[in-house]
Amino acid sequence: MFQAIDLLMIASARCNSTVKNMRLLRSFGFARTAVLAGLVALLGVMLAPSSADAQSSVRPPSGASTPGEQQAPTNLPGGAGLGGAPQYDTEMWRKVREGASGNAQQIGPGAAVLVDSSGSNWQILREGDYTKYGAYGLGGILLLLALFFLLRGRIKVDAGMSGSTITRFTDVERAGHWLLAVSFIILAVSGLNIVYGKHVLMPVMGKELFASFSIGMKWAHNYVAFAFMVGLVLTFIMWVAQNIPNRYDAIWLLRGGGMIGGGHPPAKKFNAGQKILFWLVMLSGVSLSLSGIALLWPFEFPMFAKTFAFLNQFGLNLPTELSANQEQQYATLWHGGLAIFMTIVVFAHIYIGTIGMQGAFSAMGSGEVDVNWAKEHHNIWAKEVLEKEREEITGGRVQPAE
Amino acid sequence: MARMKFLCDAERCIECNACVTACKNEHEVQWGVNRRRVVTINDGQPGERSISVACMHCSEAPCMAVCPVDCFSQTAQGVVLHDKDLCIGCGYCFYACPFGAPQYPQRSNFGTRGKMDKCTFCAGGPKDEPQKVAYQKYGTNRLAEGKLPLCAEMCSTKALLAGDGDVVSDIYRKRVVGRGFGSGAWGWGKAYSGQAG
Numbered sequence: 001m002f003q004a005i006d007l008l009m010i011a012s013a014r015c016n017s018t019v020k021n022m023r024l025l026r027s028f029g030f031a032r033t034a035v036l037a038g039l040v041a042l043l044g045v046m047l048a049p050s051s052a053d054a055q056s057s058v059r060p061p062s063g064a065s066t067p068g069e070q071q072a073p074t075n076l077p078g079g080a081g082l083g084g085a086p087q088y089d090t091e092m093w094r095k096v097r098e099g100a101s102g103n104a105q106q107i108g109p110g111a112a113v114l115v116d117s118s119g120s121n122w123q124i125l126r127e128g129d130y131t132k133y134g135a136y137g138l139g140g141i142l143l144l145l146a147l148f149f150l151l152r153g154r155i156k157v158d159a160g161m162s163g164s165t166i167t168r169f170t171d172v173e174r175a176g177h178w179l180l181a182v183s184f185i186i187l188a189v190s191g192l193n194i195v196y197g198k199h200v201l202m203p204v205m206g207k208e209l210f211a212s213f214s215i216g217m218k219w220a221h222n223y224v225a226f227a228f229m230v231g232l233v234l235t236f237i238m239w240v241a242q243n244i245p246n247r248y249d250a251i252w253l254l255r256g257g258g259m260i261g262g263g264h265p266p267a268k269k270f271n272a273g274q275k276i277l278f279w280l281v282m283l284s285g286v287s288l289s290l291s292g293i294a295l296l297w298p299f300e301f302p303m304f305a306k307t308f309a310f311l312n313q314f315g316l317n318l319p320t321e322l323s324a325n326q327e328q329q330y331a332t333l334w335h336g337g338l339a340i341f342m343t344i345v346v347f348a349h350i351y352i353g354t355i356g357m358q359g360a361f362s363a364m365g366s367g368e369v370d371v372n373w374a375k376e377h378h379n380i381w382a383k384e385v386l387e388k389e390r391e392e393i394t395g396g397r398v399q400p401a402e
Numbered sequence: 403m404a405r406m407k408f409l410c411d412a413e414r415c416i417e418c419n420a421c422v423t424a425c426k427n428e429h430e431v432q433w434g435v436n437r438r439r440v441v442t443i444n445d446g447q448p449g450e451r452s453i454s455v456a457c458m459h460c461s462e463a464p465c466m467a468v469c470p471v472d473c474f475s476q477t478a479q480g481v482v483l484h485d486k487d488l489c490i491g492c493g494y495c496f497y498a499c500p501f502g503a504p505q506y507p508q509r510s511n512f513g514t515r516g517k518m519d520k521c522t523f524c525a526g527g528p529k530d531e532p533q534k535v536a537y538q539k540y541g542t543n544r545l546a547e548g549k550l551p552l553c554a555e556m557c558s559t560k561a562l563l564a565g566d567g568d569v570v571s572d573i574y575r576k577r578v579v580g581r582g583f584g585s586g587a588w589g590w591g592k593a594y595s596g597q598a599g
Contacts, residue, residue: 325497
């Protein structure tokens with residue numbers, strides 16, 4: 001685990017040096033705050049107008065207009081008295097630099113656009129703060145979990161293991177979970193490779209090997225995505241009914257899942273923490289699938305302008321006119337940012353399901369959990385299951401106590 | 403050493419698309435891929451202008467910065483080349499490029515991108531490879547033969563200039579002085595703003 005943290009630290013250190021090299025970064029100091037403020041805000045950063053183009057490096061004669069001169073309307077292109085090009089020229093070139101579209105015989109997204117400055121904002125985010133804070137988040141959760149493990153240790157079953165078990169997840173449920181889990185891990189690894197691979201793996205593997213590895217990772221990402229979507233649908237159908245919030249969830253949350261006040265708060269099959277995970281996985285899973293489809297078939301499924309128009313109804317001020325290229329840029333930022341966030345969440349999920357808690361893994365391993373574990377962590381559910389089992393044994397007849 | 407640049411004189415370009423055709427023919431560029439294109443602004447209206455645009459071989463090229471497999475390199479002459487053996491066809495260089503230069507043949511998963519293709523300033527590939535192999539991937543290497551990019555060489559109005567940036571800007575400056583107007587070296591501020599000039 002610590003090796004992984006080291007690698008992430010190396011990655012972020014490398015990002016720092018790239019950031020320093022970026023001469024445009026100074027105009028994006030606020031991006032830092034925006035990234036921290038949340039992913040929606042992160043997208044909003046793209047609203048920032050591109051910085052004005054620097055002067056052409058050709059030294060034009062005094063009479064010639066240059067791209068930087070439009071501020072002075074008296075300084076007409078061609079200069080006074082030379083009968084130069086009319087004034088609409090400067091206005092036209094300004095529009096061209098701002099991404100105005102013309103006509104072209106060639107087809108394709110943005111083919112009729114001469115200059116598209118949106119890429120530099122995207123580049124600065126992607127190669128800068130975005131990558132850096134992603135690494136902080138991923139490294140941070142690992143540190144936090146390590147710290148939690150050191151302080152709290154493994155959460156034991158208070159009453160000890162009873163030795164007898166009850167069924168928590170059927171074969172179908174576990175198949176759905178592992179389809180989702182394995183595909184998520186493959187997607188996360190191959191996705192992180194696109195962002196951090198060149199900082200972490202490429203120096204170790206060399207360019208050629210890393211490129212072959214990355215193309216394999218890209219294929220894995222593109223194909224396994226569909227397994228993920230299937231897993232998402234399966235688990236949603238199987239578990240949605242048990243993940244609807246109920247009154248026990250408030251108690252569970254107030255008691256911090258049992259960390260405040262000691263003891264175990266009551267819970268049915270899923271406690272509030274698990275429900276939060278469920279809904280995070282479902283909502284972000286759908287969003288990741290949609291933005292992933294937009295990336296898989298580039299320029300075919302623009303969705304951010306529509307989403308922004310919808311969000312603007314709630315007082316946001318997001319751009320609703322996006323170029324084909326900007327749609328793709330937003331898709332990569334949103335897809336990657338949300339995926340890193342979910343990877344952070346899943347780290348915590350894996351922790352509590354394995355080394356973090358005694359008796360938890362078998363729920364998804366064999367499907368059976370210890371009766372004492374069930375009684376402590378999911379008392380209401382355990383009671384229901386045990387009563388049902390008793391009814392099955394006795395055939396529904398109540399045995400009178402004598 | 404020369405710093406290779408393109409300069410398109412908007413006062414001269416007549417939108418004949420010969421540069422596009424020359425490029426496609428010279429390098430046997432695949433169907434659907436345009437290393438160069440001509441964009442007309444205000445088409446059919448007063449003040450109509452056309453610009454021929456391809457990869458501008460930027461200093462501090464955005465494509466180089468965002469490539470997740472670092473497949474780009476820049477020659478001593480400033481030509482930005484990419485290694486098709488390394489390219490994974492992710493499309494990020496297109497998202498970053500201000501000039502829309504990177505192109506993708508459709509032959510990957512689900513009919514989407516293959517390995518990226520773009521203007522090489524007629525400089526062939528980035529590596530020492532057998533000529534045949536390099537030609538199939540990148541097209542001819544005219545610079546090695548002492549020739550300049552074909553698009554500019556055969557431009558009928560000499561609107562498109564290619565070559566050492568100093569020479570090219572000199573030619574353009576003389577033109578502007580002669581005719582008394584000009585719209586500046588289009589795209590240079592974007593592509594080479596890191597350079598003093």
